[in-house]
Amino acid sequence: MEKKIVLLPGDGIGKEIMESAKKVLAAIESEYHHRFILQECAIGGDALDRYGVPLPDDTLHACNEADAVLLGSVGGPKWDNQPPEFRPEKGLLGIRKGLGLFANLRPVKTFPPLLHASPLKEEIVKDSDMMIVRELTGGLYFGEPSERRNNGEDVVDTLAYSRHEIERIVEKGFESAQIRNKHLTSVDKANVLESSRVWREIVNEKAADYPDVEVEHLLVDAAAMKLITNPSGFDVVVTENLFGDILSDEASVLTGSLGMLPSASVRTDGLGMYEPVHGSAPDIAGKGIANPIGMILSTALMLEYSLGMQEEAKAIESAVMDCLEQGYHTADLKIKDGKQLSTDEITEAIIENL
Amino acid sequence: MEKKIVLLPGDGIGKEIMESAKKVLAAIESEYHHRFILQECAIGGDALDRYGVPLPDDTLHACNEADAVLLGSVGGPKWDNQPPEFRPEKGLLGIRKGLGLFANLRPVKTFPPLLHASPLKEEIVKDSDMMIVRELTGGLYFGEPSERRNNGEDVVDTLAYSRHEIERIVEKGFESAQIRNKHLTSVDKANVLESSRVWREIVNEKAADYPDVEVEHLLVDAAAMKLITNPSGFDVVVTENLFGDILSDEASVLTGSLGMLPSASVRTDGLGMYEPVHGSAPDIAGKGIANPIGMILSTALMLEYSLGMQEEAKAIESAVMDCLEQGYHTADLKIKDGKQLSTDEITEAIIENL
Ligand SMILES: [Mg+2]
Ligand SMILES: [Mg+2]
Structure with a gap:
């Protein structure tokens, strides 16, 4: 297959770990006879320095023309005193919005050799392998x-869907x-919120279209408990923006290997942006010691979810x-x-090992 | 001192564990020369059976006249098919609203002999001792x-304060x-929500009135992570209703002794209702094996927060x-x-041991 991928190295260790992603993509190309057309564009602090804006029009345009986007990381102390509109992070928000990436995919999986670093007891966390699907562009934040x-006597925010x-x-x-273990946990607060009651109705309607998937409804407070007491009891979790923000971050620390976690922001036609969960780590940037695994697993996630290359993705994960x-490990892991x-x-x- | 306490045994094991609370109160009376005037009233399924409503007017009236209220637990399968207005739980919501109890206090503390039951590694959880103060009558739920x-194409809920x-x-x-370890973590989502920005401003304003308290602001997603990675890093957490619902339930499973946790719902003048976090456990009701410790620690919390008896409360906890x-332990603990x-x-x- 021939696929167009936009690379956004960004700031800090983003540049170094993007080099790792490029090497892995080259290895996949020759192993599986694909052709990846790579185009590198500027975002974040790097784009501010070079073009004066955190998201140049050219970058957004290139992403819109691509099959998938890989992002390193954005931000750093150098740009901390910029006004809000000129912060590196605005580039990230701008690209999600500009591309209409409404679904955030946050897989969390244990790595047996790293279980000792988990705050949870090994017998509790050991078989955890979940995917949190968070709505990213609606709800209380927008x-x-x-x-x-x-x-100023009163204040309101609105949760609208x-x-x-x-x-x-x-549907996501x-x-x-369907492509995982056929169990879906829908998280809401249907005993209190009208939006959650609509959410639950829609999940129950859609369930008819996916008869092979078992559906469970869980209240958000109960989900926050179960993530700790029985994390291996989840397969896919789907939830709205705010609940997903809290639960995906909670889940990210369960395995003790936050630095290894990939993530994706996708839309219906398959276009997605893939990036590690960790930040730009300016303190270790340029030293050649950054852990590229979150970036490499983001590359695998891209192959699986945007490019239809399940086998290639599994090969990278293995x-x-x-x-x-x-x-083998990097300095951040023991x-x-x-x-x-x-x-x-x-x-x-x-x-x-590929 | 002479204090009026209303007892609401409720349903299931509520009746048995309330007997334990009464014995402990009697012991405190004679040890510390207090006089507790106890009045037992009906609530929940018990009230439905006897008076046809989950919260009789007499019960609400008696609570309003009291210095504090102790609640066992409400609910059970017997009343599960009642219409919503005649559910036992309506009694609980009704009394919180009727008394204007706007602050939910949820202490979480490890018990060294029970640490083995925690899903967290002992070295992570061992010194945890926090109090979550949750707003209970405003925000997105109301x-x-x-x-x-x-x-039906659109749906909204409103977060209003x-x-x-x-x-x-x-202030709570x-x-x-102030009466604990003088550290307050205020949890919000001030990078996104206007209500959280007002919340943060008010916390910063009020801080001037409590110069002995150190204040920290934490975003709700970061708080959900820190509860797992560093639970002993919290003293008091204050947050709005929805965030507090999620975080207090998340925190309740950290120590592995959810059955032992007390809680309180209080208002400004000191009146409060105190109850264990666990439910009515209908499966073991009447067998004489229920764990009364959550109820007994709720009694201690009542002495401390509503009756000004810090020393007596500490004596019970010890x-x-x-x-x-x-x-010594009950059947639910090992x-x-x-x-x-x-x-x-x-x-x-x-x-x-008193
Ligand atoms: Mg977050
Ligand atoms: Mg709850």
């Missing part, structure tokens, strides 16, 4: 009115469950797992009797 | 409009921090801890080489 009233917005994210949840089991490698070295080790 | 629009509502809960947070350290006791027996064991 609803109007959001304002002060009566000379259209049926269409709920339907398309619920069911589709994820290669990462093998590499860790062989004891593996008993393991061997610490640089960014380049661990990238090579992963590619050798 | 704001108007909460409705479907455009023939007045300055007054935020001020009084923030600071007051709790007696519970001593009893567990001596290896202590290595411990001795399993009935509800009555463990109540006596706690009183002997």
